[in-house]
Structure formats: structure tokens, C-alpha cells
Amino acid sequence: MSTAGNNLNMFSLTRVSLTMGPSLGFFFFLNSALMNLRPDIVDKNGRVVDIPNARIHDRYDFIVVGGGTAGAVVASRLSENANWTVLLLEAGADEMPVTDMPLLFPALQLTPFDWQFKSQPGENYCLAMKEGRCNWPRGKVLGGSSVLNAMLYIRGNKRDYDQWESMGNPGWGFKDVLPYFKKSENMTISEYRNDPYHGTDGYLTIEHFRYHSPMAQWFLQAGQDLGYKTRDVNGKTQTGFTLSHGTLREGLRCSTAKAFLRPARGRPNLHVSLHSMVEKILINEQTKEAHGVVFNKYGTRRTVHANKEIILTAGSVQSPQLLLLSGVGPADHLHEVGIDVIVDSPGVGQNMQDHIAMGACTYLYDPPEEFHNKTCGFILPKVFTTEVVNDFTQNKEGPVYWLPECEVMAFVKTKYTSQVDDHPDIQLFLAAYADNTDGGIFSKKATGVRDDVFAAVHEHIIYRDSYSILPLLLRPRSKGYIKLKDKNPYSHPLIYPNYFSDPHDLKVMVEGAKIGYALKDTPTMKRLNAQFNDMVIPGCKQHKFLSDDYWACQAKHYTFTIYHPVGTTKMGPDNDREAVVDPRLRVRGVKNIRVADGSIMPTIVSGNTNAPIIMIAEKACDLIKEDWRVEEAKMEKSEKPTDYIFVRREHEHHIKDPVVGDTIAKIPGHWKQEDFWKK
Numbered sequence: 001m002s003t004a005g006n007n008l009n010m011f012s013l014t015r016v017s018l019t020m021g022p023s024l025g026f027f028f029f030l031n032s033a034l035m036n037l038r039p040d041i042v043d044k045n046g047r048v049v050d051i052p053n054a055r056i057h058d059r060y061d062f063i064v065v066g067g068g069t070a071g072a073v074v075a076s077r078l079s080e081n082a083n084w085t086v087l088l089l090e091a092g093a094d095e096m097p098v099t100d101m102p103l104l105f106p107a108l109q110l111t112p113f114d115w116q117f118k119s120q121p122g123e124n125y126c127l128a129m130k131e132g133r134c135n136w137p138r139g140k141v142l143g144g145s146s147v148l149n150a151m152l153y154i155r156g157n158k159r160d161y162d163q164w165e166s167m168g169n170p171g172w173g174f175k176d177v178l179p180y181f182k183k184s185e186n187m188t189i190s191e192y193r194n195d196p197y198h199g200t201d202g203y204l205t206i207e208h209f210r211y212h213s214p215m216a217q218w219f220l221q222a223g224q225d226l227g228y229k230t231r232d233v234n235g236k237t238q239t240g241f242t243l244s245h246g247t248l249r250e251g252l253r254c255s256t257a258k259a260f261l262r263p264a265r266g267r268p269n270l271h272v273s274l275h276s277m278v279e280k281i282l283i284n285e286q287t288k289e290a291h292g293v294v295f296n297k298y299g300t301r302r303t304v305h306a307n308k309e310i311i312l313t314a315g316s317v318q319s320p321q322l323l324l325l326s327g328v329g330p331a332d333h334l335h336e337v338g339i340d341v342i343v344d345s346p347g348v349g350q351n352m353q354d355h356i357a358m359g360a361c362t363y364l365y366d367p368p369e370e371f372h373n374k375t376c377g378f379i380l381p382k383v384f385t386t387e388v389v390n391d392f393t394q395n396k397e398g399p400v401y402w403l404p405e406c407e408v409m410a411f412v413k414t415k416y417t418s419q420v421d422d423h424p425d426i427q428l429f430l431a432a433y434a435d436n437t438d439g440g441i442f443s444k445k446a447t448g449v450r451d452d453v454f455a456a457v458h459e460h461i462i463y464r465d466s467y468s469i470l471p472l473l474l475r476p477r478s479k480g481y482i483k484l485k486d487k488n489p490y491s492h493p494l495i496y497p498n499y500f501s502d503p504h505d506l507k508v509m510v511e512g513a514k515i516g517y518a519l520k521d522t523p524t525m526k527r528l529n530a531q532f533n534d535m536v537i538p539g540c541k542q543h544k545f546l547s548d549d550y551w552a553c554q555a556k557h558y559t560f561t562i563y564h565p566v567g568t569t570k571m572g573p574d575n576d577r578e579a580v581v582d583p584r585l586r587v588r589g590v591k592n593i594r595v596a597d598g599s600i601m602p603t604i605v606s607g608n609t610n611a612p613i614i615m616i617a618e619k620a621c622d623l624i625k626e627d628w629r630v631e632e633a634k635m636e637k638s639e640k641p642t643d644y645i646f647v648r649r650e651h652e653h654h655i656k657d658p659v660v661g662d663t664i665a666k667i668p669g670h671w672k673q674e675d676f677w678k679k
């Protein structure tokens with residue numbers, strides 16, 4: 001087949017997979033087309049190798065549960081110590097070349113890479129969604145939600161971390177965490193490379209998105225019209241507008257699996273086991289010591305033991321779920337679902353906070369003459385063309401490298417936050433894209449908006465030039481919680497987000513929407529004749545259009561999670577009954593378990609959560625290294641009980657239990673460091 005034929009083929013496959021509903025089959029199809037056309041993305045020799053069941057040992061020093069954003073970092077950093085053995089257990093598969101393309105970000109939701117959770121219905125949120133439930137995507141793949149996310153790199157506000165410290169968490173103030181943000185970062189945007197707020201030696205590359213529409217400049221200009229500076233919102237000052245920073249490498253997604261695990265793939269002391277669903281953590285009822293985990297790989301149930309610690313990095317939904325399944329949680333809830341209580345820990349699953357945005361903030365505009373028939377903003381039939389595919393496959397450029405959902409972002413202040421301090425309370429996503437411009441294929445499907453609502457609000461403007469400005473509430477006061485449905489580890493937990501249960505949140509959201517609305521009256525947007533889509537949301541007809549009550553009603557109907565749930569195993573001091581982990585991230589009441597992901601945040605940060613969670617994982621590893629150095633120093637005086645003797649015989653490695661002397665595992669091997677198990 002000719003190259004053009006190949007390109008056309010890939011184009012058709014994309015359309016088919018997006019239109020007919022994503023499924024594993026279509027993704028494989030699309031993926032194999034991509035592997036032919038862009039073999040450079042495949043990175044066959046750099047990828048992590050899945051350890052087969054037969055080669056998994058019975059014991060490791062550390063078992064890391066969940067290979068997502070945080071788990072990939074933890075496994076990578078702990079295995080830097082060649083004297084430690086580390087097992088990473090991940091329920092999903094490896095990421096694929098198709099997940100690398102920024103433009104396809106929303107198409108990854110509701111696929112097998114997504115756990116496909118849904119929120120429970122409530123009175124104040126997600127009212128326009130099917131069954132009143134919002135979709136809650138979470139990555140089920142090596143790299144976790146960093147493979148599904150929009151790749152936006154944001155750290156939050158320095159006050160977030162200073163607040164954590166003031167809540168009784170020493171070592172978590174901004175001055176303490178900044179070095180960890182920098183440690184992981186390889187900032188490639190030239191103007192920030194020599195900046196005290198950025199690092200250049202880390203694994204995680206940060207770039208601008210490679211492709212931008214003309215809207216990007218107009219958004220920045222409109223921000224300046226309103227008096228906002230264009231600046232590095234990850235630097236000294238957060239308030240302002242910016243061209244989005246992305247976790248990207250050569251324009252493509254840089255997940256934590258790509259960034260942190262692929263460089264560690266050759267380490268003999270790190271085993272990564274995919275398709276491995278952890279069902280339970282084993283905790284001794286008497287001593288309260290965690291000593292292993294039970295997991296299921298391809299239908300085979302295995303138990304592995306930890307010599308030192310189990311690190312939970314299963315994310316804000318499943319880290320608490322696993323603690324509950326293992327008997328650590330609120331006693332009354334555990335009784336309710338028939339699980340024996342090992343530790344009554346009332347905070348497990350509580351304190352859940354998430355960022356929400358108000359959807360359907362769609363503005364129509366007239367593109368300048370020179371942009372007719374071109375990709376001024378995202379309009380599906382104009383973007384999914386053979387030319388665009390050619391650009392991607394042959395020239396490594398063009399709209400496939402684009403994130404139209406958030407070309408520009410802004411941190412702005414409503415009247416409810418200090419006008420003096422740099423403490424914005426709203427984030428704006430400025431998008432050369434709106435629900436109508438994708439024909440209902442991406443956004444409608446991902447969010448789960450009902451057909452009748454979509455038809456009423458967007459059908460008449462399908463594929464018309466539009467942009468959207470979504471306001472996001474940075475510091476919600478409303479809190480939700482997570483419960484088990486039953487004691488089956490395969491049942492999805494019940495998620496009660498309780499959005500807008502605190503009325504203050506609605507007030508701030510309404511003011512945020514009004515700031516977004518004000519942009520349309522700037523000289524820049526007036527030149528485009530920007531107009532708000534005036535179709536009334538069904539369910540909000542009783543309110544005067546664009547009154548405060550109307551905006552509030554829109555927020556309650558068109559509620560979008562921005563996918564940042566945190567706080568469900570909160571960190572806090574001893575006197576906080578709800579604190580599940582201490583400031584060294586050790587689970588209270590149990591020995592040898594830590595949580596090292598977004599669940600530990602006592603309060604949500606003022607920005608997207610991926611970078612802060614990478615920071616948490618980086619810091620967690622230093623805490624672990626510190627603690628065990630102390631322990632090991634102590635142990636050197638006595639005996640180390642868990643040493644292995646490593647014997648090499650031609651093509652086989654035998655690992656002997658030092659106490660009884662029997663071989664406990666045979667590993668057909670080609671390990672590079674032959675004697676790393678000798679101590």
C-alpha cells in the first residue's frame with residue numbers, strides 16, 4: 001500500500017474507532033497502524049518488561065501496589081538502591097503508542113485503559129448526566145492516570161503546601177517540597193531553564209505543546225486586555241495567563257511510566273508485573289504488621305511477602321479501597337460489609353476533594369478571513385484530514401501534537417479571595433474547542449451528558465467555530481467520601497463526591513464563570529465577534545438567563561470533574577482522628593505500610609494534581625530511604641534476618657533462604673549485576 005494509502009487507512013481507523021465507540025479491538029487496530037507509520041514512537045527496546053508469573057519471587061524488600069503516576073516514581077526511586085529488591089504490581093497493561101498522541105487524549109476514556117468509575121447521584125451535581133452520574137476516569141495502565149490525563153503540568157500554589165505544614169505536617173511546606181518538584185523535572189522551555197523554580201536534570205520532560213491554533217495568542221491577548229500578565233504560573237507568581245506547560249517529550253505524552261520506569265528497565269532488582277490485580281494486603285491481626293499482598297495475574301492467585309514495606313500507590317479511589325478490603329478503616333463500615341476490623345481508622349475513604357468545572361461555557365465567533373477552511377480552532381471535519389495525518393507521520397508536526405481543550409490556562413481571582421495575595425481561587429481552561437466542535441464524539445461521551453441535554457444546547461451549532469472557557473474551582477470546601485459496595489475486590493467502590501454541598505463553592509464558581517464571560521468583551525475577542533451560546537440548559541429555564549442563579553444552575557447540571565480526586569487517606573498529626581497516615585506517610589495503627597499517592601493530601605492543591613503527586617512520590621522515597629538507613633544501621637549491630645544468598649550456576653540463579661538453606665526460587669537469568677543479592 002502506498003504511504004498515502006496508509007495514511008488514509010489510519011485516518012479512517014481513527015474515525016471508526018471514535019465514532020463507533022472505543023474498544024480494545026479498535027485501539028489495537030489504530031495502534032498497529034501507528035506502529036507502522038511512526039516506528040520511532042514504539043520504543044520497543046526501551047519499554048518495561050512484564051515479569052511472568054513463574055519468575056515472580058515469594059519475597060521482595062518492597063512491594064509497590066499500583067504502577068500509576070506515583071507508583072512508577074516509587075518503584076524507580078526505590079530500586080536505585082541496588083541492595084533492595086522491589087516488586088511493582090499494576091492491574092493494567094503497558095501504555096501503547098496510541099496513548100502518546102496529545103490530540104487523542106479524550107478518546108482514551110471509557111476504553112480498557114480506564115477503570116470507568118462513576119459517581120453516585122446527588123442533589124447538587126451532575127444533573128445533566130445520564131442517571132445523574134458523572135464518569136470518573138482513572139488510568140488502568142502502567143503509568144496510571146498519567147497515561148489518560150491531559151498532560152498539563154501545574155504545581156499549585158505555594159500556600160497549599162505551607163497550609164499542609166501548618167496543619168501539623170512538618171517537612172511539607174513549600175520550601176521543603178520545591179526541591180522535589182525540581183528533582184523530577186527536566187524543563188526544556190528555554191526561558192525557564194535557568195530559573196530557580198525549575199529543574200533540568202529530572203526524568204520528567206516539560207515542554208510547550210508542539211502545535212497551537214491562532215486562538216492561543218488571542219486568549220493570551222484577551223487576558224492582557226483584562227490586566228492579567230502572561231507568566232510562568234509554575235514560578236514565583238501563580239496569578240496570570242500562560243501557554244500550557246505539558247508533560248511531553250518530543251511533543252508526545254511523557255507519562256511517569258515513560259519518564260521513570262523505562263530508564264530503570266534494566267535493573268535486576270526491579271520486577272514489574274502487569275495485569276496483576278492486588279486483592280488484599282495481609283496484616284497480622286495480633287502484631288498489626290503488614291507482611292504481604294495477595295494478587296491475581298491471569299487467573300492465578302499469588303501471595304508475595306515484603307521484607308520491609310508495602311507502598312500503596314493505587315490512587316485516591318483504590319488506595320483507600322485496598323485498606324478497607326484489608327480491614328483498615330471505619331469499624332462501622334467494615335462491619336456493614338462483613339470485613340473483620342484490624343484497625344479502626346475512621347478517616348479511610350473520607351475527606352475526598354476534587355476539582356470541578358462548569359461545562360457548556362461555549363462561545364461562538366467569526367474567524368478572520370484568512371482562516372476560513374483552516375484549523376482556526378478544533379472542528380472535527382477540518383482536523384481529521386489526510387493532510388493532518390501526513391503532517392504527523394511524515395513531518396512530525398501539526399494538530400496531532402495539539403491539546404485544543406486547554407491551549408491556554410489562567411489563574412484568576414474572584415471577589416472571594418484576597419485581592420492582594422497571589423492566591424487565585426479559579427483556574428480557567430481556555431480551549432479552541434467546545435462540546436459542539438467535536439460533533440459529540442469526545443466530550444459528550446467522556447462526560448456522559450444526556451442526549452436530550454446535548455441536543456438542546458449544542459445540536460444547532462454542531463461544527464460551528466467556537467471556543468470555550470471552563471472555570472474550575474481551585475479550593476472546594478465540599479468534601480465527599482468513598483465506601484465499599486461489598487467485600488469483593490472487583491466491585492467498584494461507591495463514590496459520593498458531594499460537589500456543591502457547601503454553598504460557598506457555588507458562589508465562587510459563579511464568579512469564575514463571569515470572569516470567563518468578561519473575556520468575550522475584551523477588544524481582542526470583540527474583533528472575533530465572540531458571542532455566548534444562548535441555548536438555555538434544560539432544567540435551568542426557571543432562572544433569568546446568565547443571572548447568578550442561572551450560572552449556579554448550569555454548574556449543578558453541567559458538572560465536569562477535572563479528574564483530581566485526592567485526600568482519601570489524609571496525612572495529619574497524631575491528634576487528628578481522621579488522619580490515616582502520619583507526616584512520614586506511614587499508615588497509623590499498622591506497621592510496614594505507607595501510602596504515597598494523591599490520597600494523602602490533607603487539602604487539595606490549587607492546580608492540576610499530576611505534578612504534585614509526582615512530588616509526593618519523590619519525597620516519600622526519600623523518607624523511606626531515610627527510615628531504612630536508620631533501621632539498617634541498627635540491624636548491622638544484630639543480624640539481618642532477611643538476607644538472601646545468590647548463587648549463579650550457568651543459566652540459572654538460585655535464591656536460597658539463609659535460615660533454612662533451601663532454594664526458594666529459581667530464576668533463569670541474565671541479570672547484569674551477578675551478585676547483587678549477596679550481602
Ligand SMILES: Cc1cc2nc3c(=O)[nH]c(=O)nc-3n(C[C@H](O)[C@H](O)[C@H](O)COP(=O)(O)OP(=O)(O)OC[C@H]3O[C@@H](n4cnc5c(N)ncnc54)[C@H](O)[C@@H]3O)c2cc1C
Binds near residue numbers: 090151278313564608
Ligand atoms: C482524564 C484525566 C485527565 C487528567 N488531566 C490532568 C492534567 O492534565 N494534569 C494533571 O496534573 N493532572 C491531570 N489528571 C489527574 C492526574 O493525572 C492524577 O491526579 C494522577 O495521575 C493520579 O496519580 P495516582 O498515582 O494517585 O493514581 P493513578 O495514576 O491513577 O495510579 C493508580 C494506579 O494503580 C493501579 N491500581 C489500582 N488499583 C489496583 C489494584 N487493586 N491492583 C493493582 N493495581 C491497581 C491503577 O491501575 C493505576 O495504574 C487527570 C486525570 C484524568 C483521569
